[in-house]
Amino acid sequence: MEDRPDIVAVMVGVAVETPYSYRVPPGMVVTRGSIVAVPLGPRLTLGVVWGAPKDMVAHNRLRDIALAYDIPPLSEELLKLVDWVSRYTLATPGMVLRAVLRSTEALDPPRPVIAYRRTGHEPEKLTPARLRVLDTLLDDMAWPKAALVGATGVSPSVIEGLERAGAVERLEMPPPPVVLPPDPDGAIATLSAEQQRALDEITALDPQQFGVALLDGVTGGGKTEVFFEAVADTLRAGRQALILLPEIALTNTFIARFTRRFGTRPAEWHSDMTPAQRAKVWRGVLDGSVRAVVGARSALFLPFRELGMLVLDEEHDGAYKQSDGVNYHARDMAVVRAHLSNARVILSSATPSVETRNNANAGRYAHVLLTSRFAEAAMPNVTAIDMRVDGPEKGQWIAPQLAREVFAALDRGEQALLFLNRRGYAPLTLCKSCGHQYQCPDCSAWMVEHRFRGVLMCHHCGHEVRTPKVCGQCGDTESLTAVGPGIERVAEEAAARFPDARRVILSSDMGSNAQLRERFAEIERGEFDLIIGTQLVSKGHHFEKLSVVGVLDADLGLAHGDPRAAEKTFQILTQVAGRAGRASKTGKAFLQTYHPDHPVMRAMVTGDREAFYAHELMAREAGGLPPFGRLAALIVSANEHEVAMGFAKKLLSAAPMADGVRLFGPADAPVAMVRGRHRVRLLAQSGKDFDLSGYVRFWLGSAEKVTGNLRVQVDIDPMSFM
Ligand SMILES: [Zn+2]
Numbered sequence: 001m002e003d004r005p006d007i008v009a010v011m012v013g014v015a016v017e018t019p020y021s022y023r024v025p026p027g028m029v030v031t032r033g034s035i036v037a038v039p040l041g042p043r044l045t046l047g048v049v050w051g052a053p054k055d056m057v058a059h060n061r062l063r064d065i066a067l068a069y070d071i072p073p074l075s076e077e078l079l080k081l082v083d084w085v086s087r088y089t090l091a092t093p094g095m096v097l098r099a100v101l102r103s104t105e106a107l108d109p110p111r112p113v114i115a116y117r118r119t120g121h122e123p124e125k126l127t128p129a130r131l132r133v134l135d136t137l138l139d140d141m142a143w144p145k146a147a148l149v150g151a152t153g154v155s156p157s158v159i160e161g162l163e164r165a166g167a168v169e170r171l172e173m174p175p176p177p178v179v180l181p182p183d184p185d186g187a188i189a190t191l192s193a194e195q196q197r198a199l200d201e202i203t204a205l206d207p208q209q210f211g212v213a214l215l216d217g218v219t220g221g222g223k224t225e226v227f228f229e230a231v232a233d234t235l236r237a238g239r240q241a242l243i244l245l246p247e248i249a250l251t252n253t254f255i256a257r258f259t260r261r262f263g264t265r266p267a268e269w270h271s272d273m274t275p276a277q278r279a280k281v282w283r284g285v286l287d288g289s290v291r292a293v294v295g296a297r298s299a300l301f302l303p304f305r306e307l308g309m310l311v312l313d314e315e316h317d318g319a320y321k322q323s324d325g326v327n328y329h330a331r332d333m334a335v336v337r338a339h340l341s342n343a344r345v346i347l348s349s350a351t352p353s354v355e356t357r358n359n360a361n362a363g364r365y366a367h368v369l370l371t372s373r374f375a376e377a378a379m380p381n382v383t384a385i386d387m388r389v390d391g392p393e394k395g396q397w398i399a400p401q402l403a404r405e406v407f408a409a410l411d412r413g414e415q416a417l418l419f420l421n422r423r424g425y426a427p428l429t430l431c432k433s434c435g436h437q438y439q440c441p442d443c444s445a446w447m448v449e450h451r452f453r454g455v456l457m458c459h460h461c462g463h464e465v466r467t468p469k470v471c472g473q474c475g476d477t478e479s480l481t482a483v484g485p486g487i488e489r490v491a492e493e494a495a496a497r498f499p500d501a502r503r504v505i506l507s508s509d510m511g512s513n514a515q516l517r518e519r520f521a522e523i524e525r526g527e528f529d530l531i532i533g534t535q536l537v538s539k540g541h542h543f544e545k546l547s548v549v550g551v552l553d554a555d556l557g558l559a560h561g562d563p564r565a566a567e568k569t570f571q572i573l574t575q576v577a578g579r580a581g582r583a584s585k586t587g588k589a590f591l592q593t594y595h596p597d598h599p600v601m602r603a604m605v606t607g608d609r610e611a612f613y614a615h616e617l618m619a620r621e622a623g624g625l626p627p628f629g630r631l632a633a634l635i636v637s638a639n640e641h642e643v644a645m646g647f648a649k650k651l652l653s654a655a656p657m658a659d660g661v662r663l664f665g666p667a668d669a670p671v672a673m674v675r676g677r678h679r680v681r682l683l684a685q686s687g688k689d690f691d692l693s694g695y696v697r698f699w700l701g702s703a704e705k706v707t708g709n710l711r712v713q714v715d716i717d718p719m720s721f722m
């Protein structure tokens with residue numbers, strides 16, 4: 001910016017590839033990272049000063065920066081992260097920047113708090129309400145207005161009346177910090193010898209340098225205590241910490257544990273917060289008053305300036321992959337951000353992703369193991385129930401052996417869990433007379449019956465119809481049948497089999513996050529005996545009395561043509577089985593399966609997870625799949641199938657030649673239609689050291705431009721293969 005300090009490049013938060021040039025009006029001072037408002041077309045848009053303009057534009061053709069916000073500039077590493085994520089995911093840098101600048105409210109100076117204090121002057125008229133206010137203010141402390149209203153129960157007009165009468169005076173106080181700084185020396189945990197060794201291995205990484213540790217330990221093995229102490233170590237070193245959780249909106253126990261350890265609540269960052277709360281946290285992170293954040297994946301883009309540690313709890317979780325807008329994987333981008341900030345990363349999991357395990361095996365990540373289960377509880381005993389021989393009677397879903405074990409647990413006053421990872425009552429409604437199957441009109445998907453709500457619903461687009469009584473095809477009555485189980489149907493069978501048990505259904509469509517949090521708390525207090533749930537129950541909750549877990553369809557995840565199917569199934573089965581026997585009892589887990597000899601089932605039953613990882617890594621290497629190769633998916637979609645397919649074929653013929661790149665397709669995507677749009681997929685596969693993002697960028701750049709309703713979505717490192 002030396003040559004023309006009065007002209008700068010500004011990256012605006014819209015889908016553009018490069019920054020635009022603007023004039024800096026006289027008297028305004030900006031630097032790289034300054035947040036500004038600039039005119040773009042007819043309106044003002046937020047942007048960030050990116051540096052010197054690329055090419056000189058005639059000065060008189062440029063527009064002025066309208067406003068420079070009076071807040072610290074974004075850090076160099078955050079700007080580099082935006083560039084990095086953009087280059088890697090092929091999202092435009094402007095769209096990535098939007099993830100950073102989400103909270104416009106945070107940019108204005110924080111509003112002062114209105115407070116009141118007694119003047120000592122007695123008003124002429126004293127009503128009981130006025131007296132309550134004056135009594136409350138007796139100690140001459142200034143009370144924030146909202147607190148005063150709350151403490152006295154009077155309406156604000158009473159206080160304003162006292163102000164007019166000269167009995168109280170109005171003050172403006174600086175707003176309180178959004179959270180108090182966490183105390184690294186608060187309630188320091190007493191660690192077991194093994195936990196201490198794990199912590200030592202992590203803190204052996206220089207707190208001022210980049211380094212990654214895989215904290216690999218069984219569910220309930222005490223990983224949280226270990227990474228809390230590592231966070232404390234970072235706070236003592238004067239740096240900020242970020243803890244990412246996959247399902248933060250449902251985890252009030254985690255917040256409570258943090259609060260106990262550090263003496264104050266963490267700053268939170270997730271979708272359940274109000275814009276005002278978000279604004280305060282965002283600003284506190286930027287000005288350094290917030291030292292620790294617990295958040296969802298998007299917290300990765302918060303404007304930390306002194307980030308020293310990132311923790312990803314349950315690092316294998318699919319929720320870390322964002323799949324609309326910017327397709328980034330928070331785990332991989334966390335490692336990138338840590339690299340740019342010279343920060344440490346802890347990837348914590350009982351079932352690490354195959355990618356992370358491979359990095360640990362290769363020595364790129366420190367592999368920190370926690371093997372003995374906390375509080376002396378043994379790992380659950382896992383049994384496979386072969387559904388081909390020992391399955392339930394037709395129309396039932398709970399095998400006799402599992403039913404007996406549930407009865408026994410209930411008899412002992414313990415809790416049992418029936419797990420099925422499928423929402424609703426039944427995945428398919430079929431007419432017995434004519435064979436008609438209810439499908440979504442806009443997606444290639446069956447309509448799932450939700451009996452509680454009396455609807456059939458498409459899980460891809462949300463389309464709903466009232467559950468029909470007569471067949472829409474042949475008009476027959478009494479001919480519609482529900483095929484297959486969903487969680488509501490399992491609940492129905494459980495009600496018939498275990499009528500005396502206090503039962504609860506946990507599924508994401510059983511209420512708001514707040515209601516679900518309440519259910520979890522009730523289960524933890526032992527107010528239910530039998531839990532019937534979807535994958536919602538598999539994450540991070542401590543159910544002390546739970547001793548029997550039944551997985552009704554352990555094969556569910558294996559059915560897809562997805563290279564990660566075995567890994568995902570292994571992870572979810574381990575997580576669910578790990579719910580059993582968390583405190584003092586030895587738990588039992590039962591897997592109902594038609595494939596008891598599948599490597600995943602064998603690893604579960606023998607408890608030999610190393611065998612699973614070895615087998616899976618070998619299979620991936622043989623197939624050139626991640627982490628031994630790279631994948632990119634291109635989904636071409638259009639309103640008509642021929643248009644999508646035609647364009648995908650042209651795209652394929654325009655693909656540049658490159659050594660070691662293999663292209664597959666075009667073929668209809670496994671879910672060939674969503675929301676009325678036909679989807680055709682191309683897949684590119686390369687070796688692991690090849691710049692596949694760069695290849696796809698070059699490919700799309702040299703291909704025909706999309707027109708009309710055509711769209712091409714790029715997903716680098718796809719995690720879902722629908
Ligand atoms: Zn029919």
Ligand SMILES: [Zn+2]
Nearest residue numbers: 440443458461
């Ligand atoms: Zn649909």
